[in-house]
Amino acid sequence: MKSLLRYDRTVTYHHGDLRRTLLAETASAIAEDGVAKLSMRALAKRAGVSNAAPTYHFGDKSGLLTALATEGYDRLAEAMSGVDESGGLIDRGVAYVEFALACPSHFTVMFQPRLLHDDDGELTASRQRAWAALSVGVATTRSGPDSDFGVAAWSLVHGYATLVLSGAVEPEDALRQARIVAGHLVEGADRSR
Amino acid sequence: MKSLLRYDRTVTYHHGDLRRTLLAETASAIAEDGVAKLSMRALAKRAGVSNAAPTYHFGDKSGLLTALATEGYDRLAEAMSGVDESGGLIDRGVAYVEFALACPSHFTVMFQPRLLHDDDGELTASRQRAWAALSVGVATTRSGPDSDFGVAAWSLVHGYATLVLSGAVEPEDALRQARIVAGHLVEGADRSR
DNA sequence: CAAGTATCTTGTCAATGAAAAGTTTGCTCC
DNA sequence: GGAGCAAACTTTTCATTGACAAGATACTTG
Structure with a gap:
């Protein structure tokens, strides 16, 4: 029994x-x-x-959100690793937006350090893995003394995701638009290289 | 007495x-x-x-934050109007980042509708004025059937500001970097026009 | 100066996060 | 197989909080 x-x-x-x-x-x-x-x-x-x-x-509550953020970083790293490296920057950018829209709660919490135990071991470890997975595409395609282009690329997709999630930008077809939006940056950078 | x-x-x-x-x-x-x-x-x-x-x-608390967000939108509109329209998109983008870093509390609250009475009259009015002031530069320099480029520009500066404020990107000299970052986008778009 | 209204205070209530102390379950080791 | 022990969860308690009601004070307008 x-x-x-x-x-x-x-x-x-x-x-x-x-x-x-x-x-x-x-x-x-x-x-x-x-x-x-x-x-x-x-x-x-x-x-x-x-x-x-x-x-x-x-x-405590911060601990709960820390765990959620950690899970978020793990999923992000996984999502970025899932994109074929030869797929190019745009695909990777779209994957970033895709993750943010698929896991909005995780994404939101990940970028609000005040809500978290920001020095937590597992959190920082997962975060570092995610950052590494993020910078792979950027570093390989255009290395340089400064990573300004990398910051620009990240800013673009992160900003787009944030604006959509906050309701400031209406997502008719967010991923299509993300692709076009990212295209503006990469296309321009390619020509100006 | x-x-x-x-x-x-x-x-x-x-x-x-x-x-x-x-x-x-x-x-x-x-x-x-x-x-x-x-x-x-x-x-x-x-x-x-x-x-x-x-x-x-x-x-109530939401009302307080709504008032703060409203003040934020007013200040943003003011900041965007202060930039010489002939100054170009980059200057306007830098002004956006400058506002976000100067008024981080306002900026944060403005893009978290759940914290606010999002349908408040004064809020929506101020927001609409800010949106109008924002889109001036974009609309005049490149009009088109869709506003994808505008969304891209906004995403870029908004994302950069957000990443800096969240601590994800370390701002050595944030405004210098913002200028360079924005340059990647505009420069590219200019050439591909 | 009298009445009325705007502004602020005091007191109260239910909900919350956090912690302490107790209870049940599963595991390990003999 | 059972005794001890650690892990997982509960119950109780406490200070803090947001919100509200009712009262006190200052300003203003006729």
Whole structure:
């Protein structure tokens, strides 16, 4: 009897997969109402556990968001690595925007250090991996004494994603537009090289 | 006796300029600790008034931030209008970044609609004026069926400002770099025209 | 100067984040 | 197989917060 129930997560005292569940619920809660209205207690209720359960796993609210940001950096690194390196800068830029629109909660939190334990070990490690994956395409196609072009490319896609997510730019077909937008930069830089 | 005290703001019951003071204190409080840690009560203490004083002027926390965002849009419009129209797109882009770095709290709040009463009348009016002031330079230099280039230019400067403010890009000399970064886009677009 | 209104205060309430202390479960080691 | 132990979760508590209601004070207008 007991052995049968052991793996029934709805009945057992131990949830078994709570950390993952809480991260997922956090992401969707933020996507719905924004980070400001995120409540640890509401989150706990949503996951069907008690008040203090999230605190156990993440220490505090900042810890929860730190974990979410870390997951975000991991996913971003993965997304950037998934693009064929020969695909060119534009494809990589589109992948960046694609990630931001697919994981808006992660993306938002990743760039608000004040919400996080910014010196957390796993966070900085994941962030560094993501930065590395990001700069691959830029560094190989045009190396130079300064990385101003890299900053420009990053600014462009990051700004576009941010503006779309904030509602300032209406995304008729965001990815198509992202491609065109990125094209302006790369095309110009190629000619001026 | 009473008539002497009438204009002493530290003593009089009525502050006289509280709304403005609260907005300023809000901006500096956010600049120090971020929006998340902004407390109405702490703000009131900071301004030397009671708990409910801010609520009286702004209704609620969102109202306070809405007023701050409105002020931000006004300042942005002013900043963009201040640039000589013949100065070119790059100067206008630099002005945008300059505004963002000079008023980080305003800038942050302006692009987080969830923190605001997004349908507020004054807010939308100021926002529309700012948008108009923003698009002047773009529309006049290159008009076309679509405004993709305008979106690209905006994305570039907005992204750069955001990345610098979030600490993702270290600003050695942010405005110099902004100029170079913007140059990549405009220069390229000019040649490809 | 009297009435009325704008501005600010005091007091209260439910919700929240965080921590302390207790309870249950699963694992390990003999 | 069971005793001990650590991990996972709960219950309780406390200070802080945003929001509201009701009261106090100052200004203003007729």
